[in-house]
Amino acid sequence: MSNDSPVWLITGCSRGLGRALAALVLERGGRAVVTARQPGRLADLTAAHGERALALRLDVTDSDTIRQAVAEAERRFGRIDVLVNNAGYGYLAAIEEGEDEAVRDLFATNVFGLAALTKAVLPGMRARRHGHIVNFSSIGGLAAFPATGYYHATKFAVEALSESLAQEVAPLGIKVTIVEPAGFRTDWAGASMVESHTVIDDYAATAGRRRGQTRASSGQQAGDPARAAAAVMAAVEADNPPLRLLLGAAALRIASERLDALRANFEAWRETTLGADFSAS
Secondary structure (H helix, E strand, O other): OOOOOOEEEEOOOOOHHHHHHHHHHHHOOOEEEEEEOOHHHHHHHHHHHHHHEEEEEOOOOOHHHHHHHHHHHHHHHOOOOEEEEOOOOOEEEOHHHOOHHHHHHHHHHHHHHHHHHHHHHHHHHHHHOOEEEEEEOOHHHOOOOOOEHHHHHHHHHHHHHHHHHHHHHHHHOEEEEEEEEOOEOOOOOOOOOEEOOOOOHHHHHHHHHHHHHHHHHOOOOOEOHHHHHHHHHHHHHOOOOOOEEEEOHHHHHHHHHHHHHHHHHHHHOHHHHHOOOOOOO
């Protein structure tokens, strides 16, 4: 086993984009700590890669498993070069339909878990003045739609945390990339999706309609997880990696439309905006 090959720690490897990325890292000779809440589901992923692969239990909402996983990864490989915060899931509900406990659970995984694991890995990266943190957001971290408002709120939070983090750690030799996929053929819209039990008829034409569209899209999305994994690896290996990495044609279209809409809004209210400052006279 080469001590020069990068060491990746990837969350959410039992399925989807996390699994595709872990498989690619190992196939290309990297070392990977592949994690999931049920590590038994990772055996087929790690079996062929010997000492280069380490499967661990990691629940990002459980501080003990975070601490144990980071400690075991550093014992095994001596360091963590790349942290990929991929674990997360979606939630379908109009804002008024959102159920408090379910919303708190969503934030616990998608935001607070990501932050907790990042904080656990950063001391080692700071000591070595080297590292790369890859945070999976979504195109839903840049634009919002009916029925997924709480999910968008978690991803907007990931965007903000990551952007601040990037500025804080850049002088320490640590890089940050925010990954923003559109629809990919994973279980995000299928088995992994959580929905509110509360349904309000007045939202049938907006949130209700999009709930149905989201469920129907599962397995039909344009995005290829294997190609997404290759794109993430290319970004990590780049001399000048991007702060934001859009994945998929739909992501580029939606992000571009969002930028145009923001600029149009700002320009339409320019005079009112400028008039809010103290008078120069």
